[in-house]
Amino acid sequence: MTCALYQGPLLLSLLLLSLLHSSQEICPSMCLCVSDTASCSSSGLAKLPKTLPFSSVTLDVSHNHMSWLGPGSFKNLPRLENLRLAHNQLTSLDPGVFRNASGLRFLDLSSNKLQVVQQHYFQGLWRLEELLLFNNKITQVEPGTLTGLSSLKKAYFSLNQITHFPFFSIQDHSHPFLTMLDLSSNRMSHLKWEDVKALPGLVQRGLYLHNNSLICDCTMYSVFWHWDLRGYDPLKDFTDEHTCSINGDPRSSIRFLRQNRYFLNCTVEKAVSQPVTVLLSNVLVSEGERVRLDCQTSLMSTDLSFTWFSPSKGYITQTSINDTLISLFANGTLEIQAVKVNDSGLYVCTALDIKQGLNATREVNVTVLPPAGESFNTGYTTLLGCVVTLVCILVYLYMTPCRCSSCKQPKPPLIPIATYDPSTLTSAFSSSVRDESKIQTDKHVAFVEPIISEVAEEWIPERLP
Numbered sequence: 163m164t165c166a167l168y169q170g171p172l173l174l175s176l177l178l179l180s181l182l183h184s185s186q187e188i189c190p191s192m193c194l195c196v197s198d199t200a201s202c203s204s205s206g207l208a209k210l211p212k213t214l215p216f217s218s219v220t221l222d223v224s225h226n227h228m229s230w231l232g233p234g235s236f237k238n239l240p241r242l243e244n245l246r247l248a249h250n251q252l253t254s255l256d257p258g259v260f261r262n263a264s265g266l267r268f269l270d271l272s273s274n275k276l277q278v279v280q281q282h283y284f285q286g287l288w289r290l291e292e293l294l295l296f297n298n299k300i301t302q303v304e305p306g307t308l309t310g311l312s313s314l315k316k317a318y319f320s321l322n323q324i325t326h327f328p329f330f331s332i333q334d335h336s337h338p339f340l341t342m343l344d345l346s347s348n349r350m351s352h353l354k355w356e357d358v359k360a361l362p363g364l365v366q367r368g369l370y371l372h373n374n375s376l377i378c379d380c381t382m383y384s385v386f387w388h389w390d391l392r393g394y395d396p397l398k399d400f401t402d403e404h405t406c407s408i409n410g411d412p413r414s415s416i417r418f419l420r421q422n423r424y425f426l427n428c429t430v431e432k433a434v435s436q437p438v439t440v441l442l443s444n445v446l447v448s449e450g451e452r453v454r455l456d457c458q459t460s461l462m463s464t465d466l467s468f469t470w471f472s473p474s475k476g477y478i479t480q481t482s483i484n485d486t487l488i489s490l491f492a493n494g495t496l497e498i499q500a501v502k503v504n505d506s507g508l509y510v511c512t513a514l515d516i517k518q519g520l521n522a523t524r525e526v527n528v529t530v531l532p533p534a535g536e537s538f539n540t541g542y543t544t545l546l547g548c549v550v551t552l553v554c555i556l557v558y559l560y561m562t563p564c565r566c567s568s569c570k571q572p573k574p575p576l577i578p579i580a581t582y583d584p585s586t587l588t589s590a591f592s593s594s595v596r597d598e599s600k601i602q603t604d605k606h607v608a609f610v611e612p613i614i615s616e617v618a619e620e621w622i623p624e625r626l627p
């Protein structure tokens with residue numbers, strides 16, 4: 163009895179409340195409206211319900227048969243933030259579908275039949291954070307599509323038939339929060355790698371490109387190689403799905419993060435090799451050259467402090483340098499004006515992100531070769547000098563007076579370093595062949611030269627992206 167006495171008014175007031183509620187906000191019969199969520203999924207809808215609760219924040223109309231949405235379809239839902247339209251039959255969106263829906267933060271259009279993502283589709287959705295477009299029939303994404311989506315964090319375009327993507331429309335300040343761009347399982351064979359390399363670091367770090375129809379080439383390989391080096395998640399998580407085909411023949415598919423033998427000549431072919439060979443883990447330079455060692459680590463912050471440990475000079479920080487021959491740039495790059503042989507060794511850079519308490523290190527094994535020509539000449543001259551001296555002594559001992567004209571030390575043979583043009587590998591060989599007759603005594607030139615050319619080819623740190 164007491165129980166009923168207590169419960170009576172409570173139930174009544176609840177009933178009243180819900181009546182009030184529904185009189186203000188009409189929930190269509192096929193939907194379920196709870197709190198600020200209206201769910202009309204799997205309701206066999208061919209059209210959006212005419213009226214929906216005014217205060218809905220989340221609207222779920224996925225798994226229906228809708229093939230069309232009119233302009234301003236959501237204008238009566240001013241609080242709408244999450245819109246789920248997945249698994250419908252939409253082939254395109256008319257201009258203005260999302261007019262007056264600028265509060266949208268999450269938009270799921272996956273598993274529809276969209277074909278061309280037109281520039282106007284998401285106009286005005288400047289609060290949009292997640293855009294799901296996977297598993298459609300998209301062949302093309304128009305260049306201005308992402309323009310103005312300045313809050314975008316994640317965009318999913320996988321499982322479509324996209325052949326080209328407007329990477330250039332994503333720039334440092336246009337999409338400052340974008341950390342995930344999924345373009346996997348599409349049909350991209352050639353990408354504009356220049357545009358890809360120009361993407362903000364955060365986007366590159368979260369760019370998914372696996373399971374496309376990429377064609378193997380050195381530029382492509384070098385981009386992935388750099389990402390792999392930095393341990394980006396898309397490469398770690400989908401190592402085996404990163405494939406490319408030789409000459410576009412799908413039968414000759416290579417898992418290029420596992421098998422890199424095909425790309426070995428990328429390091430030799432100069433024109434395309436440069437980005438590949440800039441791994442500064444091993445640096446080979448000649449004495450007297452200027453060396454730049456970069457300190458690119460996995461840390462993305464722009465506010466990093468760097469410390470180098472050098473075998474010959476110990477710890478180097480920006481404040482500790484008191485030497486015009488060595489400089490540490492704000493970006494962590496260490497520059498040594500003229501390296502000495504005893505500068506060789508393992509250089510370790512530590513990048514420190516003080517705000518986040520993170521650090522990362524980068525190691526570079528520097529080998530400084532004595533100037534090739536000189537070292538050879540010295541050895542050669544010394545040897546020659548010894549022989550000549552010995553001959554002179556013998557002559558002196560057995561003949562008098564000595565008329566040894568060869569006692570005068572010959573000028574060391576000129577090695578054609580000065581004429582060597584590092585921009586052409588062949589010239590290194592042709593020049594040595596050409597000069598062979600002149601310096602027949604010096605059989606080593608041919609060996610000396612390729613070493614020099616390798617130095618020139620392999621160490622191009624300024625090219626690091």
Ligand SMILES: *[C@@H]1O[C@H](CO)[C@@H](O)[C@H](O)[C@H]1NC(C)=O
Binds near residue numbers: 237
């Ligand atoms: C839609 O937005 C326009 C301006 O962009 C405004 O004039 C109009 O009143 C809005 N409609 C609704 C229903 O909020």
Ligand SMILES: *[C@@H]1O[C@H](CO)[C@@H](O)[C@H](O)[C@H]1NC(C)=O
Binds near residue numbers: 321347373403
């Ligand atoms: C790769 O893409 C094709 C369609 O392009 C898809 O059918 C397949 O499931 C994808 N494979 C993986 C492993 O994602």
Ligand SMILES: *[C@@H]1O[C@H](CO)[C@@H](O)[C@H](O)[C@H]1NC(C)=O
Binds near residue numbers: 378
């Ligand atoms: C490497 O060289 C071989 C033979 O010279 C050639 O068939 C192949 O296409 C080259 N690879 C690349 C990536 O250029």
Ligand SMILES: *[C@@H]1O[C@H](CO)[C@@H](O)[C@H](O)[C@H]1NC(C)=O
Binds near residue numbers: 502
């Ligand atoms: C390296 O060589 C220079 C002269 O070439 C010498 O002054 C310096 O002391 C050497 N440093 C070390 C660590 O051996």
Ligand SMILES: *[C@@H]1O[C@H](CO)[C@@H](O)[C@H](O)[C@H]1NC(C)=O
Binds near residue numbers: 484
């Ligand atoms: C830097 O070197 C100069 C002389 O070369 C010296 O007078 C000065 O005290 C040095 N400064 C530091 C911070 O070691």
Ligand SMILES: *[C@@H]1O[C@H](CO)[C@@H](O)[C@H](O)[C@H]1NC(C)=O
Binds near residue numbers: 458491493
């Ligand atoms: C670092 O800064 C120096 C000087 O400003 C520049 O020459 C060098 O290319 C930069 N290195 C990297 C990796 O950005």
Ligand SMILES: *[C@@H]1O[C@H](CO)[C@@H](O)[C@H](O)[C@H]1NC(C)=O
Binds near residue numbers: 512514520521
């Ligand atoms: C780098 O981080 C590790 C822990 O992750 C810490 O032990 C170490 O002291 C840090 N090094 C520096 C130079 O801050």
Ligand SMILES: *[C@@H]1O[C@H](CO)[C@@H](O)[C@H](O)[C@H]1NC(C)=O
Binds near residue numbers: 527528529
């Ligand atoms: C650095 O390279 C030299 C020659 O290339 C090699 O002998 C040495 O072992 C390497 N050092 C390390 C720590 O890898």
